Amino acid sequence: MKTVQWIAAVWLVAASMPLPAAQLYQWKDAQGRTVYSDQPPPPSVKGVQQRRFVGSFVESGESYELKQAREKSPVTLYAGSCGAPCDDARRLLQTRGVPFTEIDPSENGEARDALQKLTGRNRVPVLVVGADKIDGFEEGQWHAALDRAHYPKAPAVARKPASAASAPQPAAGAPAKP
Numbered sequence: 001m002k003t004v005q006w007i008a009a010v011w012l013v014a015a016s017m018p019l020p021a022a023q024l025y026q027w028k029d030a031q032g033r034t035v036y037s038d039q040p041p042p043p044s045v046k047g048v049q050q051r052r053f054v055g056s057f058v059e060s061g062e063s064y065e066l067k068q069a070r071e072k073s074p075v076t077l078y079a080g081s082c083g084a085p086c087d088d089a090r091r092l093l094q095t096r097g098v099p100f101t102e103i104d105p106s107e108n109g110e111a112r113d114a115l116q117k118l119t120g121r122n123r124v125p126v127l128v129v130g131a132d133k134i135d136g137f138e139e140g141q142w143h144a145a146l147d148r149a150h151y152p153k154a155p156a157v158a159r160k161p162a163s164a165a166s167a168p169q170p171a172a173g174a175p176a177k178p
Contacts, residue, residue, distance in 0.1 A: 073130030097155025
């Protein structure tokens with residue numbers, strides 16, 4: 001009877017130990033297919049994402065809904081230093097938690113040519129959501145395009161900017177500093 005108790009005790013201890021974390025690598029192969037592996041890719045592969053997982057949970061930091069939207073309708077923002085319209089465009093995407101690629105046509109001749117081909121002119125901002133493109137910033141149109149692509153309305157976890165979180169708050173009744 002003692003052997004059975006000893007085996008049960010060993011089993012309980014082993015079952016309660018945390019599983020070791022493993023690595024998962026993600027990259028695109030030469031044919032453009034996404035590859036997932038627990039082995040590192042060849043050294044020639046660029047743009048490798050490395051993630052840790054415990055058990056069957058992959059720590060990617062994004063919801064399933066966001067991942068599906070990103071894969072089906074990637075977002076590209078053509079913007080530069082055009083002032084308020086470009087700043088508002090970036091802010092909308094960041095506030096909504098939409099992952100996007102930003103391209104500044106003023107810094108790259110190929111990007112300028114791609115924008116010219118896409119819209120017929122070289123004016124920014126331009127939003128591309130999958131096959132949908134919107135020339136110029138208009139908040140309602142941008143939200144509608146993101147909604148059609150099934151991007152979430154807000155990020156899953158709202159994060160405060162580091163500067164706002166670390167800035168001292170004025171005392172109650174004290175005037176705010178500009």
